[in-house]
Amino acid sequence: MWQPDSLSSVWSSPWQKLSTFQWTTSIGGYSWPSLLVWSLGVVVLFWLVLAVVSALQQWLVNMYRWLFTPCYKNIPFAGKPDNLSWWRYLLYGHASFAAMMAPPSEIASWFLRTRDALHSEIFSYCFMFLAPRIALVSPEAAKHVMVKNVRNYVKPPMVRQGLSNLLGNKGILLAEGDDHARQRRIILPAFHFDALVHLGPIFRTQGRLVVERWLQQQAAAGKTTSVDVHLDMTQVTMNVIALAAFGYDPMTDSGQELYRAYREIFTQRPPSRILSLLFSLLPSWLLRSLPLRLIRRQQRNVSLVKRKVTEIVQKRREEYEACAIMSEKESTKPPKRDLLDLLVAARDPEMEKKSSHLPWLTEEEITSQALTFMAAGQVTTAVLLSWTLFELSIHPRAQDKLRKELETLAATTLEENDSMSQDARLVEKLDKLEYLDAVLRESLRLHPPVLFVTRQAVQQDEILGFPISPGAIVNIPIVALHRDPQQWGEDADTFSPERFIVGRGAADAARQQHHPMAWLPFLYGTRACTGQRFAMLEAKTILFELLTRVSVRLQPGCEVKGYGMVSVPRDVHLQVFDLYKE
Numbered sequence: 001m002w003q004p005d006s007l008s009s010v011w012s013s014p015w016q017k018l019s020t021f022q023w024t025t026s027i028g029g030y031s032w033p034s035l036l037v038w039s040l041g042v043v044v045l046f047w048l049v050l051a052v053v054s055a056l057q058q059w060l061v062n063m064y065r066w067l068f069t070p071c072y073k074n075i076p077f078a079g080k081p082d083n084l085s086w087w088r089y090l091l092y093g094h095a096s097f098a099a100m101m102a103p104p105s106e107i108a109s110w111f112l113r114t115r116d117a118l119h120s121e122i123f124s125y126c127f128m129f130l131a132p133r134i135a136l137v138s139p140e141a142a143k144h145v146m147v148k149n150v151r152n153y154v155k156p157p158m159v160r161q162g163l164s165n166l167l168g169n170k171g172i173l174l175a176e177g178d179d180h181a182r183q184r185r186i187i188l189p190a191f192h193f194d195a196l197v198h199l200g201p202i203f204r205t206q207g208r209l210v211v212e213r214w215l216q217q218q219a220a221a222g223k224t225t226s227v228d229v230h231l232d233m234t235q236v237t238m239n240v241i242a243l244a245a246f247g248y249d250p251m252t253d254s255g256q257e258l259y260r261a262y263r264e265i266f267t268q269r270p271p272s273r274i275l276s277l278l279f280s281l282l283p284s285w286l287l288r289s290l291p292l293r294l295i296r297r298q299q300r301n302v303s304l305v306k307r308k309v310t311e312i313v314q315k316r317r318e319e320y321e322a323c324a325i326m327s328e329k330e331s332t333k334p335p336k337r338d339l340l341d342l343l344v345a346a347r348d349p350e351m352e353k354k355s356s357h358l359p360w361l362t363e364e365e366i367t368s369q370a371l372t373f374m375a376a377g378q379v380t381t382a383v384l385l386s387w388t389l390f391e392l393s394i395h396p397r398a399q400d401k402l403r404k405e406l407e408t409l410a411a412t413t414l415e416e417n418d419s420m421s422q423d424a425r426l427v428e429k430l431d432k433l434e435y436l437d438a439v440l441r442e443s444l445r446l447h448p449p450v451l452f453v454t455r456q457a458v459q460q461d462e463i464l465g466f467p468i469s470p471g472a473i474v475n476i477p478i479v480a481l482h483r484d485p486q487q488w489g490e491d492a493d494t495f496s497p498e499r500f501i502v503g504r505g506a507a508d509a510a511r512q513q514h515h516p517m518a519w520l521p522f523l524y525g526t527r528a529c530t531g532q533r534f535a536m537l538e539a540k541t542i543l544f545e546l547l548t549r550v551s552v553r554l555q556p557g558c559e560v561k562g563y564g565m566v567s568v569p570r571d572v573h574l575q576v577f578d579l580y581k582e
């Protein structure tokens with residue numbers, strides 16, 4: 001039995017004789033609590049030493065590059081900002097202004113101001129722990145990395161590490177070179193427009209469910225209520241991706257479990273924001289070994305999502321194989337209900353000709369793709385919808401104009417035919433609406449869900465006359481290019497969908513003269529987003545369902561901020577008004 005005369009006994013050294021305390025249970029004269037505390041101390045110390053050594057090693061590698069690679073030396077340097085103390089500078093570098101730690105509009109303004117001050121579209125700056133980066137604040141430089149010499153620029157270890165914890169290493173997002181080209185060839189047909197319009201019923205039903213919930217909420221309250229728009233858009237895009245990507249019903253119990261786990265992983269509020277930063281800075285095995293509740297929960301969620309998705313893929317593959325055997329006998333084709341059916345059935349046409357390898361994706365690759373679609377396609381589209389509704393809520397004229405366009409389409413009778421349902425026909429028509437398209441493009445310009453693209457050079461290269469050494473890390477600040485007055489005119493910070501409508505007078509023509517790569521929410525070239533069409537069709541259909549039923553206004557006093565890697569809008573509360581009751 002333990003008789004604590006004083007708690008300090010627990011902290012005393014085991015090498016110190018315990019003359020003043022009586023312990024009836026001990027080993028070699030040392031008490032159990034004392035031994036326990038010391039062992040814990042040793043484990044914590046060991047972990048800290050590992051973390052410091054690992055961070056130091058990364059820092060030294062970066063400093064080595066910084067000091068000895070001519071590439072960084074010959075590029076204008078942003079310098080230490082006057083308003084940043086030395087210790088903050090050593091710790092965060094310019095990341096306080098130039099990374100997800102600041103609101104997106106401030107990030108954009110820092111890149112543009114620094115470019116103008118240095119008179120150079122390419123300049124170097126420091127990321128955290130003084131890790132050097134090269135900013136490419138120029139559409140031509142971005143074009144070089146994305147199109148002209150795309151194979152020379154790969155995802156750096158820091159980006160891979162953060163993503164692979166959730167996605168595994170086999171998906172298209174993390175593949176490089178020939179492996180990436182092969183996966184892209186196989187996957188792209190699943191995102192063909194003809195395949196996507198058939199997802200129309202899913203997009204429409206989910207849009208209607210949200211608006212009905214809003215109206216019920218309002219009816220129950222008996223007065224104007226407000227909704228947290230990002231929360232609802234997260235739910236709707238999660239449902240869409242679960243149903244459209246792998247026919248998984250999010251309304252079932254196990255669907256809800258998946259939804260909750262998934263939402264927690266992607267909730268970018270502190271401290272999980274710090275956690276995702278740590279996951280990209282320190283080796284994940286080191287972080288996973290930490291006995292922190294937050295990390296344990298994060299890992300539990302990641303394992304749950306992976307397990308569920310793997311189960312779905314295995315089941316579908318078995319179904320497909322059984323169906324393929326049947327179809328040989330009965331000349332019917334296996335079903336193509338969602339993206340997963342298309343992935344399971346997809347073949348690589350080039351490999352099939354050579355037949356040297358399996359021409360289809362492996363089970364592990366399909367699982368990784370499915371996880372990638374969820375990660376790459378859900379949060380981004382939720383962010384797009386939330387910011388669009390926010391902009392429309394503070395620009396009533398744009399909202400009315402859009403509603404007129406949508407109502408005209410709603411009043412049109414759409415004939416169903418053998419190959420297309422009415423919903424599919426509607427989605428096809430929605431895709432051609434000029435103003436709807438312009439609204440979404442403008443929203444993506446001001447609030448790109450992906451703020452930056454970071455790449456690492458493999459071989460020596462040159463961008464706009466500046467030498468780029470192997471290992472150099474370049475950063476395309478999409479958010480800055482999208483708000484550059486040189487590209488978009490003096491009203492670059494203003495929401496104006498008209499700038500995307502071609503051929504409306506001389507003034508508009510001048511505003512429309514931007515470099516094609518000055519707008520790159522989905523990137524360009526062979527690494528461009530494969531889900532671009534999916535996202536746009538989904539957003540268009542959901543906006544159609546919402547805005548033909550309700551109008552939205554920003555709740556008075558609401559202070560909206562964007563934060564995090566995917567510029568998640570925080571605290572966007574909208575008042576919703578039933579159009580048929582006003």
Ligand code: HEM
Nearest residue numbers: 172173373376377380381384449450522527529530531535
């Ligand atoms: C508004 C919505 C979306 C935006 C802004 C967006 C943006 C992007 C960006 C910027 C990339 C390039 C990332 C990089 O290489 O560093 C990307 C890649 C990708 N996105 Fe999207 N995305 C959106 C929606 C979707 C959807 C709905 C899906 C799938 C259902 C999807 C699937 C993918 C895939 C598979 C890649 C990897 C492409 C490759 O590396 O070849 N995305 N996306």
